[in-house]
Amino acid sequence: MTIASSSPPSRLPTGGAAEASSTTGTRQGVSGEDRGDGRLAALFIAPALLGFLVFLLWPTLRGIYLSFTRFNLLTPAEWVGLDNYVRMVNDPIFWDSLWVTVEYVVINIGVQTVAALTIAVLLQRLTQSAMLRGIVLTPYLMSNVVAGLVWLWLLDTQLGIGNEIISGLGVDRIPFLADETWAIPTIALINVWRHVGYTALLLFAGLQAIPNDMYEAARVDGASEWRMFWRITMPLLRPVLAVVLIMTVIGSFQVFDTVAVTTAGGPANATNVLQYYIYGSAFGRFQFGYASAMSVALLIVLSAITVLQYRLTRAGRTDLG
Protein backbone atom coordinates (compact mmCIF):
# COMPACT_ATOMS: atom_id res chain seq x y z
CA MET A 1 0.00 0.00 0.00
CA THR A 2 2.66 2.41 0.94
CA ILE A 3 4.80 1.70 -2.05
CA ALA A 4 1.74 1.91 -4.21
CA SER A 5 0.56 5.16 -2.74
CA SER A 6 4.02 6.54 -2.22
CA SER A 7 5.85 6.20 -5.45
CA PRO A 8 3.36 7.44 -8.04
CA PRO A 9 3.82 11.15 -7.41
CA SER A 10 7.55 10.80 -7.74
CA ARG A 11 7.19 8.97 -10.99
CA LEU A 12 4.92 11.48 -12.60
CA PRO A 13 7.68 13.67 -14.00
CA THR A 14 9.33 10.64 -15.59
CA GLY A 15 5.95 9.59 -16.94
CA GLY A 16 5.51 12.98 -18.56
CA ALA A 17 8.86 12.67 -20.25
CA ALA A 18 8.08 9.15 -21.35
CA GLU A 19 4.78 10.27 -22.76
CA ALA A 20 6.48 12.95 -24.79
CA SER A 21 8.76 10.37 -26.34
CA SER A 22 5.86 8.04 -27.03
CA THR A 23 4.01 10.75 -28.95
CA THR A 24 6.95 11.13 -31.25
CA GLY A 25 6.81 7.37 -31.64
CA THR A 26 3.18 7.57 -32.75
CA ARG A 27 4.01 10.31 -35.21
CA GLN A 28 6.67 8.12 -36.75
CA GLY A 29 4.14 5.33 -36.94
CA VAL A 30 1.71 7.54 -38.85
CA SER A 31 4.34 8.58 -41.38
CA GLY A 32 5.63 5.02 -41.70
CA GLU A 33 3.78 2.01 -42.99
CA ASP A 34 2.77 0.73 -39.52
CA ARG A 35 -0.99 0.38 -39.27
CA GLY A 36 -1.15 0.19 -35.47
CA ASP A 37 -2.37 -2.61 -33.21
CA GLY A 38 -5.83 -1.36 -32.25
CA ARG A 39 -7.53 -4.71 -31.80
CA LEU A 40 -4.69 -6.37 -29.99
CA ALA A 41 -4.33 -3.35 -27.74
CA ALA A 42 -8.03 -3.52 -26.88
CA LEU A 43 -7.51 -7.13 -25.80
CA PHE A 44 -4.48 -6.31 -23.70
CA ILE A 45 -6.00 -3.29 -22.04
CA ALA A 46 -9.45 -4.80 -21.42
CA PRO A 47 -9.02 -6.36 -17.94
CA ALA A 48 -7.14 -3.39 -16.48
CA LEU A 49 -9.56 -0.91 -18.02
CA LEU A 50 -12.51 -2.86 -16.65
CA GLY A 51 -10.95 -2.79 -13.18
CA PHE A 52 -10.18 0.89 -13.53
CA LEU A 53 -13.70 1.86 -14.57
CA VAL A 54 -15.59 -0.40 -12.16
CA PHE A 55 -13.45 -0.19 -9.01
CA LEU A 56 -11.79 3.19 -9.29
CA LEU A 57 -13.57 5.69 -11.53
CA TRP A 58 -17.13 4.62 -10.81
CA PRO A 59 -16.68 4.47 -7.00
CA THR A 60 -15.00 7.87 -7.05
CA LEU A 61 -17.98 9.45 -8.82
CA ARG A 62 -20.41 7.44 -6.70
CA GLY A 63 -18.68 8.51 -3.50
CA ILE A 64 -19.16 12.15 -4.46
CA TYR A 65 -22.79 11.47 -5.40
CA LEU A 66 -23.52 9.65 -2.13
CA SER A 67 -22.26 12.65 -0.17
CA PHE A 68 -25.35 14.53 -1.36
CA THR A 69 -27.76 11.80 -0.27
CA ARG A 70 -29.21 10.13 2.76
CA PHE A 71 -28.34 6.46 2.47
CA ASN A 72 -28.48 3.59 4.95
CA LEU A 73 -27.74 0.70 2.56
CA LEU A 74 -31.22 -0.80 2.95
CA THR A 75 -33.35 1.75 1.14
CA PRO A 76 -32.28 3.59 -2.03
CA ALA A 77 -30.18 6.72 -1.60
CA GLU A 78 -32.30 9.84 -1.25
CA TRP A 79 -31.03 13.19 -2.59
CA VAL A 80 -30.74 15.74 0.21
CA GLY A 81 -28.57 18.41 -1.42
CA LEU A 82 -26.04 20.00 0.86
CA ASP A 83 -27.59 18.68 4.10
CA ASN A 84 -24.64 16.41 4.90
CA TYR A 85 -22.17 19.22 4.40
CA VAL A 86 -24.18 21.63 6.54
CA ARG A 87 -24.32 18.99 9.23
CA MET A 88 -20.60 18.38 8.94
CA VAL A 89 -19.69 22.03 9.35
CA ASN A 90 -21.88 22.14 12.49
CA ASP A 91 -20.67 18.84 13.90
CA PRO A 92 -18.24 19.42 16.76
CA ILE A 93 -17.13 15.76 16.66
CA PHE A 94 -16.11 16.17 13.02
CA TRP A 95 -13.96 19.20 13.81
CA ASP A 96 -12.60 17.46 16.86
CA SER A 97 -11.61 14.40 14.85
CA LEU A 98 -10.08 16.56 12.12
CA TRP A 99 -8.03 18.27 14.80
CA VAL A 100 -6.98 14.95 16.36
CA THR A 101 -5.93 13.75 12.89
CA VAL A 102 -3.85 16.88 12.28
CA GLU A 103 -2.21 16.45 15.68
CA TYR A 104 -1.40 12.86 14.78
CA VAL A 105 0.01 13.82 11.36
CA VAL A 106 2.20 16.56 12.81
CA ILE A 107 3.77 14.27 15.43
CA ASN A 108 3.98 11.27 13.13
CA ILE A 109 5.54 13.13 10.20
CA GLY A 110 7.75 15.35 12.34
CA VAL A 111 9.41 12.50 14.21
CA GLN A 112 9.44 10.15 11.24
CA THR A 113 11.11 12.62 8.89
CA VAL A 114 13.90 13.48 11.31
CA ALA A 115 14.45 9.80 12.18
CA ALA A 116 14.33 8.64 8.56
CA LEU A 117 16.76 11.35 7.53
CA THR A 118 19.13 10.31 10.31
CA ILE A 119 18.94 6.65 9.30
CA ALA A 120 19.35 7.43 5.60
CA VAL A 121 22.42 9.58 6.20
CA LEU A 122 23.93 6.95 8.52
CA LEU A 123 23.31 4.29 5.88
CA GLN A 124 25.00 6.49 3.31
CA ARG A 125 27.91 8.03 5.22
CA LEU A 126 28.67 5.45 7.92
CA THR A 127 28.16 2.14 6.19
CA GLN A 128 26.77 0.90 2.90
CA SER A 129 25.68 -2.37 4.48
CA ALA A 130 22.75 -3.93 2.63
CA MET A 131 22.03 -6.05 5.69
CA LEU A 132 21.44 -3.00 7.84
CA ARG A 133 19.10 -1.69 5.17
CA GLY A 134 17.23 -4.98 5.34
CA ILE A 135 16.99 -4.84 9.13
CA VAL A 136 15.70 -1.29 9.10
CA LEU A 137 12.95 -2.36 6.69
CA THR A 138 11.73 -5.31 8.80
CA PRO A 139 8.93 -3.53 10.73
CA TYR A 140 7.47 -2.42 7.41
CA LEU A 141 6.73 -6.09 6.65
CA MET A 142 4.36 -6.25 9.61
CA SER A 143 0.79 -5.12 9.17
CA ASN A 144 -0.34 -2.05 11.08
CA VAL A 145 -2.47 -4.45 13.09
CA VAL A 146 0.54 -6.48 14.19
CA ALA A 147 2.56 -3.35 14.96
CA GLY A 148 -0.34 -1.95 16.98
CA LEU A 149 -0.86 -5.14 19.00
CA VAL A 150 2.84 -5.61 19.73
CA TRP A 151 3.22 -2.10 21.07
CA LEU A 152 -0.04 -2.41 22.95
CA TRP A 153 1.66 -5.26 24.80
CA LEU A 154 5.07 -3.57 25.16
CA LEU A 155 3.42 -0.45 26.58
CA ASP A 156 0.78 -2.16 28.72
CA THR A 157 0.39 -0.25 31.96
CA GLN A 158 0.52 -3.29 34.25
CA LEU A 159 2.72 -5.88 32.55
CA GLY A 160 4.35 -4.19 29.56
CA ILE A 161 8.12 -4.19 29.55
CA GLY A 162 8.11 -0.47 28.72
CA ASN A 163 6.32 0.40 31.93
CA GLU A 164 8.38 -2.11 33.91
CA ILE A 165 11.49 -0.20 32.86
CA ILE A 166 9.87 3.14 33.63
CA SER A 167 8.81 2.06 37.11
CA GLY A 168 12.22 0.46 37.59
CA LEU A 169 13.67 3.93 37.06
CA GLY A 170 11.45 5.16 39.89
CA VAL A 171 9.01 7.04 37.66
CA ASP A 172 5.23 6.55 37.78
CA ARG A 173 3.80 4.14 35.21
CA ILE A 174 2.37 5.83 32.12
CA PRO A 175 -0.94 4.54 30.71
CA PHE A 176 0.31 5.28 27.19
CA LEU A 177 -2.73 4.19 25.22
CA ALA A 178 -5.33 4.68 27.93
CA ASP A 179 -4.62 8.34 28.64
CA GLU A 180 -6.14 11.23 26.71
CA THR A 181 -2.92 13.18 26.34
CA TRP A 182 -0.60 10.24 25.70
CA ALA A 183 -2.72 8.21 23.29
CA ILE A 184 -2.24 10.20 20.07
CA PRO A 185 1.53 10.70 20.45
CA THR A 186 1.88 7.00 21.29
CA ILE A 187 -0.04 5.89 18.20
CA ALA A 188 1.94 8.36 16.10
CA LEU A 189 5.21 6.85 17.36
CA ILE A 190 4.03 3.26 16.85
CA ASN A 191 3.45 4.11 13.21
CA VAL A 192 6.85 5.80 13.03
CA TRP A 193 8.32 2.48 14.16
CA ARG A 194 6.61 0.67 11.34
CA HIS A 195 7.20 3.16 8.52
CA VAL A 196 10.48 4.89 9.31
CA GLY A 197 12.66 2.25 7.63
CA TYR A 198 10.75 2.45 4.39
CA THR A 199 10.90 6.25 4.39
CA ALA A 200 14.61 6.07 5.18
CA LEU A 201 15.23 3.80 2.19
CA LEU A 202 13.38 6.22 -0.09
CA LEU A 203 15.60 9.03 1.17
CA PHE A 204 18.62 6.75 0.90
CA ALA A 205 17.79 6.21 -2.79
CA GLY A 206 17.78 9.99 -3.17
CA LEU A 207 21.12 10.27 -1.40
CA GLN A 208 22.67 7.75 -3.78
CA ALA A 209 22.20 10.30 -6.56
CA ILE A 210 24.58 12.74 -4.87
CA PRO A 211 28.05 12.20 -6.35
CA ASN A 212 30.53 10.92 -3.81
CA ASP A 213 33.37 13.19 -4.97
CA MET A 214 31.42 16.14 -3.58
CA TYR A 215 31.90 14.71 -0.11
CA GLU A 216 35.51 13.83 -0.83
CA ALA A 217 36.28 17.33 -2.07
CA ALA A 218 34.65 18.74 1.05
CA ARG A 219 36.61 16.41 3.28
CA VAL A 220 39.87 17.43 1.64
CA ASP A 221 38.90 20.97 2.47
CA GLY A 222 38.44 19.89 6.07
CA ALA A 223 34.63 20.14 6.33
CA SER A 224 33.04 18.21 9.19
CA GLU A 225 30.28 15.65 8.62
CA TRP A 226 27.85 18.04 10.29
CA ARG A 227 28.81 20.82 7.91
CA MET A 228 28.67 18.51 4.88
CA PHE A 229 25.16 17.47 5.90
CA TRP A 230 23.89 21.04 5.89
CA ARG A 231 25.90 22.27 2.90
CA ILE A 232 25.79 19.27 0.56
CA THR A 233 23.23 16.68 1.62
CA MET A 234 20.31 18.91 2.57
CA PRO A 235 20.36 21.26 -0.45
CA LEU A 236 20.73 18.38 -2.92
CA LEU A 237 18.21 16.13 -1.19
CA ARG A 238 15.63 18.89 -0.86
CA PRO A 239 13.50 18.00 -3.91
CA VAL A 240 13.44 14.31 -2.95
CA LEU A 241 12.67 15.21 0.63
CA ALA A 242 9.79 17.41 -0.49
CA VAL A 243 8.20 14.58 -2.46
CA VAL A 244 8.70 12.02 0.30
CA LEU A 245 7.33 14.43 2.86
CA ILE A 246 4.14 15.17 1.00
CA MET A 247 3.43 11.55 0.17
CA THR A 248 4.01 10.42 3.73
CA VAL A 249 1.70 13.21 4.89
CA ILE A 250 -1.00 11.90 2.55
CA GLY A 251 -0.52 8.38 3.92
CA SER A 252 -0.49 9.68 7.46
CA PHE A 253 -3.87 11.41 7.09
CA GLN A 254 -5.44 8.03 6.34
CA VAL A 255 -4.51 6.47 9.69
CA PHE A 256 -7.06 3.89 10.79
CA ASP A 257 -5.70 0.39 11.50
CA THR A 258 -3.54 1.22 14.49
CA VAL A 259 -6.29 3.23 16.15
CA ALA A 260 -8.83 0.49 15.50
CA VAL A 261 -6.81 -2.21 17.28
CA THR A 262 -5.24 -0.21 20.11
CA THR A 263 -7.68 2.42 21.38
CA ALA A 264 -10.81 2.12 19.22
CA GLY A 265 -11.05 5.92 19.13
CA GLY A 266 -10.90 6.30 22.91
CA PRO A 267 -10.35 7.31 25.62
CA ALA A 268 -13.19 9.84 25.34
CA ASN A 269 -12.72 10.38 21.57
CA ALA A 270 -9.09 11.36 22.16
CA THR A 271 -7.98 9.19 19.23
CA ASN A 272 -11.13 9.46 17.12
CA VAL A 273 -9.19 10.21 13.93
CA LEU A 274 -11.18 11.24 10.87
CA GLN A 275 -11.02 7.89 9.12
CA TYR A 276 -12.20 6.15 12.28
CA TYR A 277 -15.10 8.57 12.64
CA ILE A 278 -16.02 8.01 8.99
CA TYR A 279 -15.95 4.24 9.52
CA GLY A 280 -18.12 4.54 12.63
CA SER A 281 -20.64 6.74 10.83
CA ALA A 282 -20.96 4.27 7.98
CA PHE A 283 -20.76 0.90 9.71
CA GLY A 284 -21.82 1.81 13.24
CA ARG A 285 -24.65 4.24 12.53
CA PHE A 286 -25.33 3.38 8.85
CA GLN A 287 -25.07 6.99 7.75
CA PHE A 288 -23.36 6.30 4.46
CA GLY A 289 -24.29 9.71 3.07
CA TYR A 290 -22.73 11.60 5.94
CA ALA A 291 -19.68 9.31 5.92
CA SER A 292 -19.27 10.01 2.20
CA ALA A 293 -19.44 13.77 2.79
CA MET A 294 -16.61 13.51 5.33
CA SER A 295 -14.65 11.35 2.87
CA VAL A 296 -15.04 14.10 0.29
CA ALA A 297 -13.71 16.58 2.85
CA LEU A 298 -10.70 14.35 3.40
CA LEU A 299 -10.29 14.00 -0.37
CA ILE A 300 -10.22 17.79 -0.68
CA VAL A 301 -7.59 18.10 2.05
CA LEU A 302 -5.46 15.45 0.36
CA SER A 303 -5.89 17.02 -3.08
CA ALA A 304 -4.74 20.34 -1.68
CA ILE A 305 -1.64 18.60 -0.38
CA THR A 306 -1.06 16.98 -3.80
CA VAL A 307 -1.26 20.39 -5.49
CA LEU A 308 1.18 21.69 -2.94
CA GLN A 309 3.42 18.76 -3.81
CA TYR A 310 3.54 19.74 -7.47
CA ARG A 311 4.48 23.27 -6.56
CA LEU A 312 7.25 22.01 -4.32
CA THR A 313 8.64 19.44 -6.76
CA ARG A 314 8.70 21.97 -9.58
CA ALA A 315 10.47 24.46 -7.37
CA GLY A 316 12.73 21.65 -6.24
CA ARG A 317 13.72 20.65 -9.73
CA THR A 318 14.87 24.11 -10.75
CA ASP A 319 16.83 24.11 -7.53
CA LEU A 320 18.69 20.97 -8.56
CA GLY A 321 19.61 22.52 -11.88
Next chain:
Amino acid sequence: MAAVTTTTPTTLRQRRFPFGRAAAWTVMGLIVLITLLPFYWILRTALSTNAGLSADPTNPLPVDLTTSGFERALGLQSAEEAVAQGGAGGGLDFWRYLLNSVLVSTLITGCQIFFSAMAAYAFSRLRWRGRDKVFGLFLAGMMVPAIFTLLPNFVLIKQLHLIDTLLGIALPTMFMTPFAVFFLRQFFMNIPKEVEEAALLDGAGKIKIFFRVVLPMASTPIITLAVLTYITSWNDYFWPLMVSYSDSSRVLTVALAVFRAQTPQTGVDWSGLMAATLIAALPMLVLFACFARRIVSSIGFTGIK
Protein backbone atom coordinates in the same frame (compact mmCIF):
# COMPACT_ATOMS: atom_id res chain seq x y z
CA MET B 1 28.84 24.82 -3.25
CA ALA B 2 31.08 27.68 -2.34
CA ALA B 3 30.49 27.02 1.33
CA VAL B 4 32.06 23.58 1.13
CA THR B 5 35.48 25.08 0.47
CA THR B 6 35.50 26.70 3.90
CA THR B 7 38.34 25.05 5.78
CA THR B 8 38.37 23.72 9.31
CA PRO B 9 41.65 23.46 11.21
CA THR B 10 43.19 20.03 10.69
CA THR B 11 43.72 19.44 14.38
CA LEU B 12 40.02 19.73 15.03
CA ARG B 13 39.28 17.23 12.31
CA GLN B 14 41.70 14.66 13.65
CA ARG B 15 40.34 14.96 17.14
CA ARG B 16 36.71 14.69 16.09
CA PHE B 17 37.00 11.79 13.69
CA PRO B 18 36.90 8.69 15.91
CA PHE B 19 34.60 10.32 18.41
CA GLY B 20 31.98 11.23 15.83
CA ARG B 21 32.13 7.81 14.24
CA ALA B 22 31.69 6.08 17.58
CA ALA B 23 28.69 8.26 18.33
CA ALA B 24 27.21 7.52 14.91
CA TRP B 25 27.64 3.77 15.40
CA THR B 26 25.99 4.06 18.81
CA VAL B 27 22.97 5.74 17.23
CA MET B 28 22.87 3.07 14.51
CA GLY B 29 23.07 0.35 17.16
CA LEU B 30 20.19 1.92 19.07
CA ILE B 31 18.10 2.07 15.91
CA VAL B 32 18.73 -1.62 15.19
CA LEU B 33 17.83 -2.44 18.80
CA ILE B 34 14.54 -0.52 18.71
CA THR B 35 13.76 -2.13 15.37
CA LEU B 36 14.44 -5.72 16.37
CA LEU B 37 13.74 -6.00 20.12
CA PRO B 38 9.94 -5.98 19.73
CA PHE B 39 10.28 -9.07 17.51
CA TYR B 40 12.19 -10.91 20.21
CA TRP B 41 9.63 -9.83 22.77
CA ILE B 42 6.80 -11.28 20.66
CA LEU B 43 8.58 -14.63 20.61
CA ARG B 44 9.44 -14.51 24.30
CA THR B 45 5.83 -13.69 25.21
CA ALA B 46 4.34 -16.28 22.87
CA LEU B 47 6.44 -18.99 24.52
CA SER B 48 5.45 -17.99 28.08
CA THR B 49 2.38 -18.83 30.11
CA ASN B 50 0.00 -16.01 31.03
CA ALA B 51 0.52 -16.79 34.71
CA GLY B 52 4.27 -16.60 34.22
CA LEU B 53 3.98 -13.29 32.40
CA SER B 54 2.22 -11.59 35.29
CA ALA B 55 4.48 -13.20 37.89
CA ASP B 56 7.73 -12.24 36.18
CA PRO B 57 7.14 -9.43 33.65
CA THR B 58 10.79 -8.42 33.26
CA ASN B 59 12.36 -11.83 32.68
CA PRO B 60 14.23 -11.58 29.35
CA LEU B 61 13.61 -15.28 28.69
CA PRO B 62 10.28 -17.07 28.20
CA VAL B 63 8.62 -17.69 31.57
CA ASP B 64 7.51 -21.34 32.04
CA LEU B 65 8.48 -22.25 28.47
CA THR B 66 5.38 -23.58 26.72
CA THR B 67 3.69 -23.79 23.33
CA SER B 68 0.19 -23.43 24.74
CA GLY B 69 -0.11 -19.92 23.30
CA PHE B 70 0.33 -21.32 19.80
CA GLU B 71 -2.05 -24.18 20.54
CA ARG B 72 -4.69 -21.67 21.60
CA ALA B 73 -4.19 -19.53 18.50
CA LEU B 74 -4.37 -22.54 16.21
CA GLY B 75 -7.52 -23.83 17.88
CA LEU B 76 -5.83 -27.00 19.14
CA GLN B 77 -7.05 -26.54 22.71
CA SER B 78 -10.51 -27.21 24.06
CA ALA B 79 -12.37 -24.15 25.31
CA GLU B 80 -11.93 -25.26 28.96
CA GLU B 81 -8.21 -25.75 28.56
CA ALA B 82 -7.91 -22.37 26.87
CA VAL B 83 -9.85 -20.54 29.56
CA ALA B 84 -7.80 -22.26 32.27
CA GLN B 85 -4.67 -20.86 30.71
CA GLY B 86 -5.94 -17.31 30.42
CA GLY B 87 -7.45 -17.54 26.95
CA ALA B 88 -10.93 -16.53 25.85
CA GLY B 89 -11.86 -19.98 24.59
CA GLY B 90 -13.43 -18.27 21.59
CA GLY B 91 -12.38 -21.02 19.23
CA LEU B 92 -10.39 -19.04 16.71
CA ASP B 93 -8.75 -21.14 14.05
CA PHE B 94 -5.66 -19.44 12.69
CA TRP B 95 -4.94 -22.26 10.24
CA ARG B 96 -8.08 -21.26 8.43
CA TYR B 97 -7.27 -17.53 8.49
CA LEU B 98 -3.79 -18.32 7.29
CA LEU B 99 -5.27 -20.19 4.35
CA ASN B 100 -7.70 -17.32 3.65
CA SER B 101 -4.85 -14.82 3.70
CA VAL B 102 -2.79 -16.95 1.35
CA LEU B 103 -5.73 -17.34 -1.05
CA VAL B 104 -6.63 -13.64 -1.11
CA SER B 105 -3.05 -12.42 -1.44
CA THR B 106 -2.22 -14.95 -4.14
CA LEU B 107 -5.36 -14.13 -6.10
CA ILE B 108 -4.75 -10.38 -5.88
CA THR B 109 -1.04 -10.59 -6.67
CA GLY B 110 -1.29 -13.07 -9.54
CA CYS B 111 -4.16 -11.35 -11.34
CA GLN B 112 -3.12 -7.78 -10.61
CA ILE B 113 0.43 -8.23 -11.87
CA PHE B 114 -0.61 -10.15 -14.96
CA PHE B 115 -3.39 -7.76 -16.00
CA SER B 116 -1.25 -4.74 -15.18
CA ALA B 117 1.59 -6.15 -17.25
CA MET B 118 -0.80 -6.64 -20.18
CA ALA B 119 -1.98 -3.06 -19.91
CA ALA B 120 1.58 -1.79 -19.50
CA TYR B 121 2.50 -3.65 -22.68
CA ALA B 122 -0.35 -2.01 -24.57
CA PHE B 123 0.69 1.39 -23.22
CA SER B 124 4.36 0.98 -24.04
CA ARG B 125 4.73 -1.36 -26.99
CA LEU B 126 1.53 -1.23 -29.02
CA ARG B 127 0.29 1.62 -31.18
CA TRP B 128 -3.34 2.54 -31.06
CA ARG B 129 -5.53 5.60 -31.21
CA GLY B 130 -6.25 7.29 -27.89
CA ARG B 131 -3.40 5.54 -26.12
CA ASP B 132 -2.04 8.64 -24.46
CA LYS B 133 -5.51 9.79 -23.42
CA VAL B 134 -6.37 6.49 -21.77
CA PHE B 135 -2.98 6.44 -20.10
CA GLY B 136 -3.59 9.98 -18.84
CA LEU B 137 -6.83 8.72 -17.30
CA PHE B 138 -4.95 5.95 -15.47
CA LEU B 139 -2.48 8.54 -14.31
CA ALA B 140 -5.27 10.69 -12.90
CA GLY B 141 -6.52 7.59 -11.08
CA MET B 142 -3.40 7.64 -8.94
CA MET B 143 -4.55 10.95 -7.51
CA VAL B 144 -7.56 9.34 -5.80
CA PRO B 145 -6.51 8.05 -2.38
CA ALA B 146 -7.40 4.38 -2.11
CA ILE B 147 -9.31 5.09 1.05
CA PHE B 148 -11.84 7.26 -0.79
CA THR B 149 -13.05 4.40 -2.95
CA LEU B 150 -13.56 1.97 -0.04
CA LEU B 151 -17.09 3.05 0.98
CA PRO B 152 -18.55 3.13 -2.56
CA ASN B 153 -16.74 -0.12 -3.37
CA PHE B 154 -18.33 -1.69 -0.31
CA VAL B 155 -21.75 -0.67 -1.62
CA LEU B 156 -20.86 -2.19 -4.98
CA ILE B 157 -19.58 -5.46 -3.50
CA LYS B 158 -22.77 -5.67 -1.47
CA GLN B 159 -24.88 -5.20 -4.60
CA LEU B 160 -22.86 -7.97 -6.26
CA HIS B 161 -23.71 -10.20 -3.25
CA LEU B 162 -20.02 -10.81 -2.60
CA ILE B 163 -19.96 -9.63 1.01
CA ASP B 164 -18.17 -12.12 3.26
CA THR B 165 -16.45 -13.89 0.37
CA LEU B 166 -12.76 -14.07 -0.44
CA LEU B 167 -13.54 -12.94 -3.98
CA GLY B 168 -15.23 -9.84 -2.59
CA ILE B 169 -12.06 -8.97 -0.69
CA ALA B 170 -9.85 -9.54 -3.72
CA LEU B 171 -11.99 -8.02 -6.47
CA PRO B 172 -11.27 -4.26 -6.23
CA THR B 173 -7.48 -4.67 -6.50
CA MET B 174 -7.48 -7.80 -8.66
CA PHE B 175 -7.49 -6.12 -12.05
CA MET B 176 -4.89 -3.44 -11.64
CA THR B 177 -3.57 -0.58 -9.63
CA PRO B 178 -2.53 2.52 -11.56
CA PHE B 179 0.84 2.24 -9.86
CA ALA B 180 1.50 -1.32 -11.06
CA VAL B 181 0.66 -0.35 -14.64
CA PHE B 182 2.85 2.70 -14.36
CA PHE B 183 5.74 0.88 -12.76
CA LEU B 184 5.81 -1.92 -15.34
CA ARG B 185 5.36 0.47 -18.27
CA GLN B 186 8.58 2.18 -17.25
CA PHE B 187 10.48 -1.08 -17.55
CA PHE B 188 8.81 -2.23 -20.74
CA MET B 189 9.72 1.05 -22.42
CA ASN B 190 13.37 0.44 -21.66
CA ILE B 191 13.48 -2.83 -23.56
CA PRO B 192 15.41 -2.05 -26.76
CA LYS B 193 13.38 -1.91 -29.95
CA GLU B 194 15.92 -4.14 -31.69
CA VAL B 195 15.06 -7.11 -29.47
CA GLU B 196 11.41 -6.81 -30.42
CA GLU B 197 12.22 -6.32 -34.10
CA ALA B 198 14.44 -9.38 -34.15
CA ALA B 199 11.58 -11.44 -32.74
CA LEU B 200 9.18 -9.94 -35.31
CA LEU B 201 11.58 -10.93 -38.12
CA ASP B 202 11.59 -14.45 -36.73
CA GLY B 203 7.86 -14.45 -37.36
CA ALA B 204 6.70 -14.02 -33.77
CA GLY B 205 3.41 -12.18 -33.26
CA LYS B 206 2.95 -9.40 -30.73
CA ILE B 207 1.26 -11.75 -28.28
CA LYS B 208 4.16 -14.15 -28.48
CA ILE B 209 6.58 -11.26 -28.01
CA PHE B 210 4.74 -10.29 -24.83
CA PHE B 211 5.08 -13.77 -23.34
CA ARG B 212 8.47 -14.80 -24.76
CA VAL B 213 10.38 -11.53 -24.83
CA VAL B 214 8.87 -8.77 -22.73
CA LEU B 215 7.81 -10.73 -19.64
CA PRO B 216 11.11 -12.67 -19.28
CA MET B 217 13.20 -9.56 -19.86
CA ALA B 218 11.29 -7.68 -17.16
CA SER B 219 11.26 -10.60 -14.73
CA THR B 220 13.27 -8.77 -12.07
CA PRO B 221 10.93 -5.77 -11.67
CA ILE B 222 7.93 -8.07 -12.01
CA ILE B 223 9.10 -10.27 -9.13
CA THR B 224 9.88 -7.22 -7.02
CA LEU B 225 6.46 -5.76 -7.68
CA ALA B 226 4.83 -9.12 -6.98
CA VAL B 227 6.54 -9.49 -3.60
CA LEU B 228 5.58 -5.96 -2.57
CA THR B 229 2.00 -6.46 -3.76
CA TYR B 230 1.80 -9.70 -1.82
CA ILE B 231 3.01 -8.02 1.36
CA THR B 232 0.60 -5.12 0.87
CA SER B 233 -2.45 -7.31 0.37
CA TRP B 234 -1.40 -9.62 3.21
CA ASN B 235 -1.19 -6.65 5.58
CA ASP B 236 -4.38 -4.93 4.48
CA TYR B 237 -6.90 -4.54 7.28
CA PHE B 238 -9.44 -1.82 6.54
CA TRP B 239 -10.98 -3.29 3.41
CA PRO B 240 -11.22 -6.93 4.65
CA LEU B 241 -12.69 -5.55 7.89
CA MET B 242 -15.55 -4.05 5.88
CA VAL B 243 -16.19 -7.08 3.71
CA SER B 244 -15.55 -10.05 6.00
CA TYR B 245 -18.03 -11.11 8.68
CA SER B 246 -17.43 -14.76 9.40
CA ASP B 247 -14.76 -17.43 9.44
CA SER B 248 -15.32 -18.21 5.77
CA SER B 249 -13.64 -15.00 4.61
CA ARG B 250 -11.71 -13.89 7.69
CA VAL B 251 -8.09 -13.04 6.94
CA LEU B 252 -5.27 -12.89 9.50
CA THR B 253 -5.32 -9.14 10.14
CA VAL B 254 -9.04 -9.17 10.89
CA ALA B 255 -8.69 -12.36 12.95
CA LEU B 256 -6.02 -10.71 15.10
CA ALA B 257 -8.32 -7.82 15.88
CA VAL B 258 -11.10 -10.27 16.77
CA PHE B 259 -8.71 -12.21 19.01
CA ARG B 260 -7.81 -8.96 20.73
CA ALA B 261 -11.48 -8.00 21.14
CA GLN B 262 -12.26 -11.35 22.81
CA THR B 263 -10.33 -10.33 25.90
CA PRO B 264 -11.25 -12.66 28.76
CA GLN B 265 -12.23 -11.23 32.14
CA THR B 266 -8.90 -12.21 33.66
CA GLY B 267 -7.12 -9.77 31.35
CA VAL B 268 -5.70 -9.95 27.87
CA ASP B 269 -4.39 -13.35 26.75
CA TRP B 270 -1.02 -11.87 25.84
CA SER B 271 0.68 -15.20 25.29
CA GLY B 272 -1.98 -16.36 22.83
CA LEU B 273 -2.22 -12.95 21.18
CA MET B 274 1.53 -12.75 20.58
CA ALA B 275 1.56 -16.32 19.25
CA ALA B 276 -1.21 -15.35 16.83
CA THR B 277 0.71 -12.20 15.89
CA LEU B 278 3.76 -14.28 15.12
CA ILE B 279 1.72 -16.64 12.95
CA ALA B 280 0.43 -13.64 11.00
CA ALA B 281 3.84 -12.01 10.64
CA LEU B 282 6.09 -15.00 10.03
CA PRO B 283 5.17 -15.72 6.39
CA MET B 284 6.08 -12.16 5.41
CA LEU B 285 9.36 -12.38 7.32
CA VAL B 286 10.21 -15.58 5.45
CA LEU B 287 9.17 -14.06 2.13
CA PHE B 288 11.32 -11.05 2.88
CA ALA B 289 14.28 -13.20 3.87
CA CYS B 290 14.11 -14.82 0.42
CA PHE B 291 13.89 -11.57 -1.51
CA ALA B 292 15.51 -9.11 0.88
CA ARG B 293 18.34 -8.02 -1.39
CA ARG B 294 16.04 -7.49 -4.32
CA ILE B 295 13.43 -5.58 -2.31
CA VAL B 296 15.96 -3.40 -0.58
CA SER B 297 17.55 -2.31 -3.84
CA SER B 298 14.19 -2.06 -5.58
CA ILE B 299 13.14 0.75 -3.29
CA GLY B 300 15.98 2.65 -4.90
CA PHE B 301 14.42 1.78 -8.24
CA THR B 302 10.84 2.62 -7.47
CA GLY B 303 11.62 5.58 -5.34
CA ILE B 304 12.80 8.94 -6.41
CA LYS B 305 15.34 9.14 -9.17
